Amino acid sequence: RPLVEAGVEVVEVTARQYQQACGEVLDTIKNGTIRHLGQVSLSRAVRAVQRRDVGKDGGWVWDDPASGVDVSSLRAATLALSGVTAKRPPRIHVLKEA
Secondary structure (H helix, E strand, C coil): CHHHHHCCCCHHHHHHHEEEEEEEEEEHHHCCCCCCCCCCCHHHHHHHHHHEEEEECHHHHHHHCCCCCCCCHHHHHHHHHHHHHCCCCCCCCCCCCC
């Protein structure tokens, strides 16, 4: 809510969309089609994260590891990647000169 109140456009995802995003990120990690800039926190999260089964259809999401490693950077990257790859109509932003 604070982001919305500050005027930031917030795009919420459903649990199913998040499950799909987690699977897409895992696939891109496994096949080497995604890279990052070597952020230590993200590398640590990828190595430590666990999966938690959800639902009855075989879905899963990222889960906190027993080691206590913070995986929030991987969750954020997962949502960011899903936002980039989502099939939405493109938005055009134009800078208006004063």
